Each structure stands twice: as structure tokens, then as C-alpha cells.
Amino acid sequence: METLNTYTKATFPVLKMSCAGCAAHIEKTLRKQPGVKNAEVNLANQTAFVEYDSLLADSAKLQKAVREAGYDLIIAPQEDRATLSEQAAQQRYRTLKTQTAVAVILSAGLILLSMTPFFNHSWAGYAEGILATLVLFLCGRSFFSDACKQARRRQMNMNTLVALSTATAYAFSVFGLLFPHFWTERGIHAGLYFETVGVLIACILIGKLLEERAKQKTSASLKKLMGLQPQTATVLCSDGRTVEVAIPDIQVNDTIWVKAGEKIPIDGVIISGHSFVDESMITGEPVPVEKSRDKPVFAGTINQTGRLMFRVTKQGNETLLAQIIRLVSEAQNSKAPIQKTVDKITGVFVPAVVAVAALSMCLWLLWGGENAWVHAFLALVTVLIIACPCALGLATPTAVMVGMGKGAEQGILIKDMDSLEILRKVDTIVLDKTGTLTQGIPKVTAVKWLVPKTEELCRILFDMEKSSGHPLAKAITKALPDSLPLDSLALEVLPGKGIKTVVEGTVFYAGNLRLFAAAGNRHELSEWITGKEQAGHTVVLFGTDTQVMAGFAVSDEIKPSSRQSIEQLQAAGIAIVMATGDNAAAAGTIARQAGIREFVAQALPEDKLRLIKTKQQEGKTVAMVGDGINDSAALAQANVGIAMGKGSDIAIETADITIVSGDLRKIGTAIRLSGRTVATIRQNLFWAFIYNLIAIPVAAGVLYPFTGFLIHPMIAGAAMALSSVSVVLNSLRLNNQKTVSHP
Numbered sequence: 141m142e143t144l145n146t147y148t149k150a151t152f153p154v155l156k157m158s159c160a161g162c163a164a165h166i167e168k169t170l171r172k173q174p175g176v177k178n179a180e181v182n183l184a185n186q187t188a189f190v191e192y193d194s195l196l197a198d199s200a201k202l203q204k205a206v207r208e209a210g211y212d213l214i215i216a217p218q219e220d221r222a223t224l225s226e227q228a229a230q231q232r233y234r235t236l237k238t239q240t241a242v243a244v245i246l247s248a249g250l251i252l253l254s255m256t257p258f259f260n261h262s263w264a265g266y267a268e269g270i271l272a273t274l275v276l277f278l279c280g281r282s283f284f285s286d287a288c289k290q291a292r293r294r295q296m297n298m299n300t301l302v303a304l305s306t307a308t309a310y311a312f313s314v315f316g317l318l319f320p321h322f323w324t325e326r327g328i329h330a331g332l333y334f335e336t337v338g339v340l341i342a343c344i345l346i347g348k349l350l351e352e353r354a355k356q357k358t359s360a361s362l363k364k365l366m367g368l369q370p371q372t373a374t375v376l377c378s379d380g381r382t383v384e385v386a387i388p389d390i391q392v393n394d395t396i397w398v399k400a401g402e403k404i405p406i407d408g409v410i411i412s413g414h415s416f417v418d419e420s421m422i423t424g425e426p427v428p429v430e431k432s433r434d435k436p437v438f439a440g441t442i443n444q445t446g447r448l449m450f451r452v453t454k455q456g457n458e459t460l461l462a463q464i465i466r467l468v469s470e471a472q473n474s475k476a477p478i479q480k481t482v483d484k485i486t487g488v489f490v491p492a493v494v495a496v497a498a499l500s501m502c503l504w505l506l507w508g509g510e511n512a513w514v515h516a517f518l519a520l521v522t523v524l525i526i527a528c529p530c531a532l533g534l535a536t537p538t539a540v541m542v543g544m545g546k547g548a549e550q551g552i553l554i555k556d557m558d559s560l561e562i563l564r565k566v567d568t569i570v571l572d573k574t575g576t577l578t579q580g581i582p583k584v585t586a587v588k589w590l591v592p593k594t595e596e597l598c599r600i601l602f603d604m605e606k607s608s609g610h611p612l613a614k615a616i617t618k619a620l621p622d623s624l625p626l627d628s629l630a631l632e633v634l635p636g637k638g639i640k641t642v643v644e645g646t647v648f649y650a651g652n653l654r655l656f657a658a659a660g661n662r663h664e665l666s667e668w669i670t671g672k673e674q675a676g677h678t679v680v681l682f683g684t685d686t687q688v689m690a691g692f693a694v695s696d697e698i699k700p701s702s703r704q705s706i707e708q709l710q711a712a713g714i715a716i717v718m719a720t721g722d723n724a725a726a727a728g729t730i731a732r733q734a735g736i737r738e739f740v741a742q743a744l745p746e747d748k749l750r751l752i753k754t755k756q757q758e759g760k761t762v763a764m765v766g767d768g769i770n771d772s773a774a775l776a777q778a779n780v781g782i783a784m785g786k787g788s789d790i791a792i793e794t795a796d797i798t799i800v801s802g803d804l805r806k807i808g809t810a811i812r813l814s815g816r817t818v819a820t821i822r823q824n825l826f827w828a829f830i831y832n833l834i835a836i837p838v839a840a841g842v843l844y845p846f847t848g849f850l851i852h853p854m855i856a857g858a859a860m861a862l863s864s865v866s867v868v869l870n871s872l873r874l875n876n877q878k879t880v881s882h883p
Contacts, residue, residue: 400415561818680692
């Protein structure tokens with residue numbers, strides 16, 4: 141929570157939302173409350189982001205207003221909200237999963253009874269009635285409760301039509317079961333439609349289950365981010381004692397001790413000590429940063445090699461990590477850039493179907509002749525059954541399910557429908573450097589020996605680096621032949637310079653150029669060192685106090701597939717921008733190697749986020765590709781966030797799409813897959829609506845005056861089922877698409 145003057149920004153988990161109409165109604169309710177400046181409700185995250193004047197409103201008043209609207213807010217303490225929201229989401233998913241399973245099993249029984257010889261027995265109809273009753277009132281009650289909510293605020297949605305059609309078919313069937321002679325005496329074989337009720341509920345629940353699975357993606361990422369923050373810190377008292385203090389109780393200017401291997405608990409400036417700190421969660425760079433007096437340290441980073449004492453400069457909610465958490469939270473709770481086509485159309489479609497059904501009933505009552513009221517009721521039932529949005533409900537989730545499955549086969553994990561739909565519109569991609577364009581693992585790229593390379597010298601350097609805590613040591617040892625360790629090696633760390641040891645009376649050094657100020661041949665390397673450093677490499681020298689023996693250039697190499705991927709994306713008209721926390725020289729080198737013309741160096745998380753927002757304000761549809769915690773806010777803000785599979789768990793949780801292999805060429809594959817899937821969704825919706833445009837007037841009896849033709853409710857049920865099957869079959873065609881694989 142962030143407070144500015146008297147205005148407070150807060151994110152509350154929301155319960156009992158089921159559709160976009162629910163989110164819109166809650167948003168409208170919150171905005172009407174006194175003191176509320178802005179409210180945005182996110183259906184996918186099941187959260188409400190509210191900015192309000194704390195003098196006029198509070199969380200309890202907001203909760204009361206939402207409850208009166210038929211929903212609920214979780215207003216527990218901030219640290220408990222994520223846990224409670226996750227528990228509610230899991231319970232909601234378990235309930236829906238159980239209801240779907242029960243509906244499918246009972247519907248299978250209904251189909252078995254209606255399509256086998258058992259149906260000829262007198263008891264079969266009653267057995268069907270019992271099964272349909274269980275499906276309707278155990279598994280389908282949520283449709284009726286939501287339809288009632290919509291009715292109270294004079295609105296309709298898909299659940300309204302589901303409730304009306306299933307209730308009408310059920311009531312009609314119960315009446316026909318209990319009073320069969322009513323129809324036969326009038327020369328009408330009405331039939332029973334219990335199986336239609338069961339199959340209808342089961343199909344819609346399957347779609348709801350798929351949708352619910354797609355929603356649950358954000359709570360884990362924020363929970364992991366918050367888990368990076370240590371709960372306590374070791375504070376040095378004025379009398380020399382050390383005590384464990386909770387992070388909220390730490391004050392600015394307190395002195396903190398941190399041992400090797402511990403997390404930095406809070407932001408500060410080093411007073412004494414020397415170490416290397418892993419700041420990859422802040423900068424995204426894999427090489428730990430050397431820290432000494434007057435250097436800053438950040439909460440959540442990991443102290444690797446030495447003991448540090450630092451002075452606190454920021455309190456818990458002001459640290460850089462806390463800012464990243466807040467940025468991710470606010471970006472994830474911003475509204476989606478597009479509204480699903482199906483939600484827009486059904487807002488008109490559902491009331492129109494109800495109106496047509498009622499109109500057809502009225503017309504039959506007026507001009508239906510002797511059995512006018514019988515035909516009127518049958519027309520009402522037939523229209524509602526044949527127009528039931530089963531095909532509409534399956535149009536999007538089936539295509540998405542097949543599309544996501546096809547992507548998973550190729551190592552592309554897509555988490556939700558919005559990102560899949562938006563991806564095809566992306567015209568700008570912002571790329572992180574380390575671990576995305578590059579391998580993310582420092583290694584020796586060049587070696588220069590100024591003396592003959594001997595086994596003894598390699599053994600000395602290997603053992604020095606193997607015993608060292610320097611972050612580049614592993615890369616150098618990999619470039620040397622393995623050897624047995626020396627019997628006795630006393631290693632001394634020289635802060636800011638490197639390491640030294642003594643072997644048989646000779647002093648050996650490994651480190652930067654400052655260690656070799658007195659070396660007679662150091663100038664022979666100067667041109668080589670300058671060239672490597674300008675190219676973005678880090679240079680490590682080895683030798684004695686009188687002679688430089690070798691130089692090693694260490695860098696993070698570009699992935700072999702990166703340039704090919706960049707060329708493919710640029711050929712498709714997509715602009716590429718690289719944003720990295722690395723220095724300008726290293727960034728420029730990688731950009732040139734990858735063929736990228738625009739890049740931003742030394743970018744902190746807020747810089748990457750600002751870059752994304754700037755591009756979006758220019759009207760661009762932006763995808764962010766990254767692999768580190770420092771990328772998580774930008775991943776959340778982007779229209780589509782794409783994480784490399786070998787990156788941090790938090791980046792993967794925050795992103796909409798994950799490339800498991802880390803191969804950038806898969807981005808082009810994902811874009812093509814997005815286009816194919818969206819095209820399939822549109823085809824499904826087109827055929828579903830064409831079916832309704834043709835079938836509804838016929839079901840209402842428009843052909844009867846000319847041909848005497850009326851659709852029987854049983855045929856209407858079969859037509860409805862066939863429309864659903866056609867949608868599923870069209871979605872399965874995605875499995876045969878060969879153009880989704882990258883070259």
C-alpha cells in the first residue's frame with residue numbers, strides 16, 4: 141500500500157466474480173463510493189485496485205459496498221491478503237472441478253439411458269429425471285444464482301441464457317414425464333429432454349473450468365517476490381552487542397551485520413568489509429558485484445564471500461525490492477487492453493434471444509389456431525434450446541486449449557487467453573540482454589600468454605582461482621586443464637584488486653591491472669586489454685610482481701540463435717529494442733552482434749518499466765522478453781510478457797508466455813501460433829453465430845406459414861449439440877497446422 145497526501149492506493153482480492161459483467165459492476169460500485177478517485181477490477185487476477193481518500197473512505201466501507209452488490213472484498217492485513225486470495229482461488233477451482241466431474245458422469249448416464257434400449261422401459265424416464273435434477277441443482281446452481289444477480293441489476297449474460305434454457309427444458313420434461321397424456325390427447329409427441337439439460341450444463345462447466353485455470357497466474361509471483369525479503373536483520377547496538385530485529389522495526393542509520401551467504405535485509409551503504417554480492421535479482425547481470433566501503437547494497441541481494449557492515453539508508457517499504465514488488469502489483473492489476481469479442485457480442489445476443497423466444501411465443505398465442513398455446517410453449521422451448529450458447533461458450537476455450545497444447549509441444553507455455561490474442565498484434569519487442577540474448581554464463585573468450593604456457597603455471601593459476609571466491613574464477617578454471625591441488629596454498633584476498641599466493645618463495649597474483657603496477661612487461665598487454673574492455677569484456681591478469689604472464693578476457697557470449705531470431709522478427713516488421721543493466725560498451729557490442737539498432741544500457745527495473753510505458757504511449761503493442769527478477773515489473777506492464785525458461789521463477793510466473801528452451805526463435809513461432817489460434821477462434825464464433833442466425837428464426841416458426849415446417853425440440857437439441865461438435869472439430873484443426881514451427 142502506498143500513501144500520497146491523504147490518498148491511499150490498495151489492492152484487494154475480490155470473491156464471487158464469474159464474468160466480465162461482474163468485474164464491470166464491481167468497478168462501477170467502487171467508483172461511486174465517496175472518496176474513491178479511481179478503481180480498476182481485474183477479472184483474471186480476481187483483484188480490485190482502488191485509489192481513495194483515506195479521510196472519506198476506508199477498506200471496511202468499500203467491502204460493505206461490494207457485499208451489497210453481491211460480491212466480497214478481502215480486507216485482511218496486507219501481508220495476509222495474498223495467502224487468503226490464493227486459498228479462495230484454490231477452493232473455487234476445486235469446487236468447479238468437482239461440479240464439472242459430477243456433471244460429466246451424470247450426463248453420460250443420461251445419454252446412455254436416452255440412446256439405448258433401456259429407454260423403452262417405463263422407469264427410464266424417471267431415472268433420467270432424477271439424474272437431470274442432480275445435474276441441474278447440484279452442478280448448475282451457480283448459473284441460476286448469477287442469473288438472479290444479473291436480473292436484480294437489470295442485466296443479462298451467458299449465464300442468464302443457460303439458466304433460462306435449462307430451466308425451461310427441465311420444466312417441460314418434468315411436465316411431460318408426469319402428465320404424458322396432456323400431449324398425446326392433442327396429437328403431439330413432446331418427448332423428454334433431460335439429456336439436453338445434463339449435456340448443456342456439463343459443456344458449459346468444462347468451458348468455465350478451462351477459463352478458471354487460465355486465470356490463476358499472479359499470486360504466486362508476488363508471493364515469491366515478497367519471499368525475497370528477509371524477516372529479520374542483525375543490528376549492531378551502540379554498546380557492541382548484536383540483536384535480531386524485525387525488518388519493520390529497523391530505522392534509517394541503524395548499523396547492520398551480514399555474514400557470507402546471507403541475504404542483504406534492507407538497503408544501505410557499506411561502512412566496512414569487502415565481499416562480492418549477487419545482485420542479479422536487481423540488475424539481471426550474472427556476475428556478482430564487488431562491494432567495499434561506501435558502496436550501496438540492496439534488500440534481497442545475496443552476500444557471497446565476506447562479512448559486511450552497512451548503514452541503513454531506507455526503511456522496509458522504501459527499498460528497491462519493495463518498489464519492484466509494488467510496480468509488479470500495480471502493472472498486473474492494470475486493465476487488459478482489449479475486451480474479448482465474445483463478451484461484447486453476447487451482451488447483445490443474450491437479450492435478443494430471450495426477446496425472440498418471448499415474441500415467438502406471443503405470436504403463436506395470437507395466431508396459432510386450435511393448439512396455439514401448445515405450439516407457443518414448444519416454440520419458446522425450442523428457441524431457448526437451439527440458441528443456448530454452448531457453441532459460443534466452447535468457441536474460445538477449445539481453440540485456446542488446442543493452441544496452448546500445440547505451443548507446449550514446441551516448448552512455448554501460454555498462460556492466458558488475452559496474451560494469446562494480443563501476441564499477434566505485437567509490433568515492438570523489448571529484450572533483456574543477459575540470459576535472453578546471451579548465454580547468461582560468463583566464460584573465457586580470449587587468452588593471451590606472454591610467457592611459455594607450462595603445466596606448472598596452469599596448475600598454480602587453477603588452484604588460485606579454484607580457492608578464490610571471485611565470481612569470474614569458475615570461468616577461468618574451466619579454461620584451464622584440471623590438476624591436482626597444491627599441498628599448501630595460502631590465498632590472500634586483495635580488495636578491489638584480486639588475489640595473491642606464494643609458491644616456493646615466488647609471489648603470484650591474479651586480478652586486475654592495478655596488481656601489476658611494477659611489472660616490466662605490462663605495456664605489452666595494454667593494447668590487448670583496451671580492445672577487450674572496449675568490446676565489453678572483463679580482463680583478468682596472472683603473473684608475479686615483476687612480470688605479467690597471461691591475460692584472460694571473460695564475457696557473456698551471445699546465443700547462436702539470437703541473430704537469426706532478430707533478423708526473422710525484423711523481417712516481419714517488428715521493432716527490436718534491447719534494455720540491459722550492463723555498461724554501454726558491453727551493451728553496444730551485443731547489440732551489434734545481434735543486429736539490434738536501438739538499445740538502452742545501465743537500465744534499472746524502473747527504467748525498463750518506463751521504456752515499456754513510453755512505447756505504449758506511442759501507440760505500440762509491446763512484448764517484453766526477460767529472465768530475471770529485475771524484469772518482472774516490465775514483464776507485467778508489457779502487453780505481453782515473455783520469459784526465458786531458464787530464468788528466475790518469478791519472471792516466469794509474472795510473464796504471460798514462457799519459452800522453455802530459452803531459444804529466441806520460438807518468439808516468432810509463438811506469434812504465428814497466436815495468429816492461427818485467433819483465426820480459429822474467429823471462425824468458431826462466426827459459425828456459432830451463423831448457426832444461431834439461421835436456426836433461431838426457424839425454431840420460432842418463421843417457415844410454418846409457408847411450408848408447415850416446425851423444428852421439434854429434440855431436433856433443436858441435436859442441432860445445438862452438432863454446433864458444439866463443429867466448434868471442437870474446427871479447433872482440433874490447429875493440431876495439423878505446420879506453419880507454427882520456426883524454421
